[in-house]
Amino acid sequence: MDDTTGRFRSHVEEILDALEKEPDREALVHHDRRLTAAELRGLVYAMARALRSQGVRRGQTVTLLAGNLPETIAARYAAGLLGCAVNHLYAGLSAEVHADIIRDVETRALIVDPAHLDRAADLARRVPLERVLVLGPGTGTGPGTDLSALAAAESTEVLQGAARPQDICTIRHTGGTTGHPKAICTTFGQWVSIGPGWSGEERIRALVCTTLAHAAGFMADTTLQRGGTVVLLDGFDAGAVLAAIERERVSHTFLLPPLLYQLMDHPDVDRTDTSSLRLLTYGGCASSPARLAAAVRRFGPVLNQFYGQNEAGGISMLSPEDHDPRRPELLRTAGKVMEGVEVAVRDPDGRQLPAGEHGEICVRSPQVMKGYWKQPELTAEVLRDGWLHTGDIGFVDEEGYLTIVDRLKDMIVVVGGHVYTVELEDVLNSHPQVRQSAVLGVPDANRMERVHAVVVRTPGGDVGEEELRAMVRERKGAMYEPASIVFVDELPLTDAGKPDKKLLRGRAAGPAGSALTS
Incomplete structure (x- = not known):
């Protein structure tokens, strides 16, 4: 809220204010392009006017299908300035899923970058699109108007934001790996205070090497709001990431655990200067304590685990100080609950459980979603009595550390009890x-679930199925012993960078899981 006028000011306006304070500072880096704060700010205002000229108004939905470009960030902010809901698609989803999402959220304008013009043409055949706007000149005869050209003809002067606190700001979909994606809505009022609370006076130089549609988008917003520089890579490539960290003196970045492992395993890692790193945040899926300990030894005390959900916002953090290789039990946790967040672990009847007992993690905070887009029944299932039921199974120990042991839908029900996939993965990864x-559950001929493990060996490793089974039996008991283990060169990942268990489950359901063998 503006103290002088009482007018609501969105997070976009806060970012634009920060850009105004230091107009000459480097704000965005992409390949050979380096945009100053003034250039980015002017582009946002001009692009907002261009969108308005195309009939885009407050309360409408703007869908983005665009990579990690400066124009993508400007388009996100321009739509937000107009008070639109921004729905940023994962590029790796199928055309059918893209079409379903675009139709579902009542897209007013689809904004694509030139690399996705073929997909835009496909989508235009599948679903009626009022506007297709392109972030630059395209090739061929595909649909769309060049939004960058429209913006070049507009004023770069200040444009007052139209958003109201209750307006939907973002519509974020689940990754589509567990069925039809759900549309998660948060409001502009919830987004006024953004970011993970980074401390320190030094200038942030944040590397975005995963999609802006995921957590990297939060990081970019936080960095720009706090006077830093965002370095954009088109996607994750371990060698390119290491080179960028050294070349651009990167201080902050975000990686999913499988990508962190790729960084550690790259042949250039030990000859790359990564001393500029101050915070290497990871999260989004389960991680291996053994590999985290190795990462601390390589990169120093800079690892920072973030646990959250699109539905819940941030929940807990494991700080760099808690990433102590001498205390592996801490590396198995998701850290301590963040300030302003309440967590309760509940049994199936809704009773709160004491420290150490496993149950569903429930969250209450200002960042909990408004609800699922036009799905009141589904919203009511997960939002009950002011608490979000996350679907994650875990416990809080006596010291206040939160541990996630599984997703409710991933927990494997076997004869004699439950197998928590994260616990079994930790044993295998050790x-x-x-x-x-x-680790995943695969139904057998009698529709009972069997425990199936997919394993990537280290280079030159020759560990076999029986040796791993024996280790599991010794540490976790026969109930956790995998019925089958197959070895692959690498795990398939979703577009967000998580292990694609839906794909693995489908492969394993084939003849004896033969498609998985390598």
């Missing part, structure tokens, strides 16, 4: 010849 693993 073997010195195992680089990474994924």
Whole structure:
């Protein structure tokens, strides 16, 4: 809220204010392009006017299908300035899923970058689109108007924001790996205070090497709001990331655990200067304590685990100080609950459980979603009595550390009890010849679930199925012993960078899981 006028000011306006304070500072880096704060700010205002000229108004939905470009960030902010809901698609989803999402959220304008013009043409055949706008000149005869050209003809002067606190700001979909994606809505009022509370006076130089549609988008917003520089890579490539960290003196970045492992395993890692790193945040899926300990030894005390959900916002953090290789039990946790967040662990009847007992993690905070887009029944299932039921199974220990042991939908029900996939993955990953693993339940001929493990060996590793089974039996008991283990060169990842268990489950359901063998 503006103290002088009482007018609501969105997070976009806060970012634009920060850009105004230091107009000459470097705000965005992409390949050979370096945009100053003034250039980015002017582009946002001009692009907002261009969108308005195309009939885009407050309360409408703007869908983005665009990569990690300066224009993508400007388009996000321009739509937000007009008070629009921004729905940023993962590029790796199928055309059918894209079309379903675009139709579902009543897209007023689809904004694409030139690399996605073929997909835009496909989508235009599948679903009626009022406007297709392109972030630059395209090739061929595909649909769309060049939004960058429209913006070049507009004024770069200040444009007052139209958003109201209750307006939907973002519509974020689940990754589409567990069925039809759900549309998660948060409001502009919830977004006024953004970012993970980074401290310190030094200038932030944040590397975005995963999609802006995921957590990297939060990081970019926080960095620009706090006077830093965002370095954009088109996607994740371990060698390119290491080179960028050294070349651009990167201080902050975000990686999903499988990408962190790729960084550690790259042949250039030990000859790359990564001393500029101050915070290497990871999260989004389960991680291996053994590999985290190795990462601390390589990169120093800079690892920072973030646990959250699109539905819940941030929940907990494991700080760099808690990433102590001498205390592996801490590396198995998701850290301590963040300030302003309440967590309760509940049993199936809704009773709160004491420290150490497993149950569903429930969250209450100002960042909990408004609800699922036009799905009141589904919203009511997960938002009950002011608490969000996350679907994650875990516990809080006596010291206040939160541990996630599984997703409710991933927990494997076997004869004699439950197998928590994260716990089994931790055991497998502790073997010195195992680089990474994924555990899932696969139904047998009698529709009973069997425990199936997919394992990536270290280079030169020759550990076999029987040795790993024996290790699991010794540490976790026969109930946790995998019925089958297959070895692959690498795990398939979703567009967000998580192990694609839906794909693995489908492969394993084939003849004896033969498609998984390598």
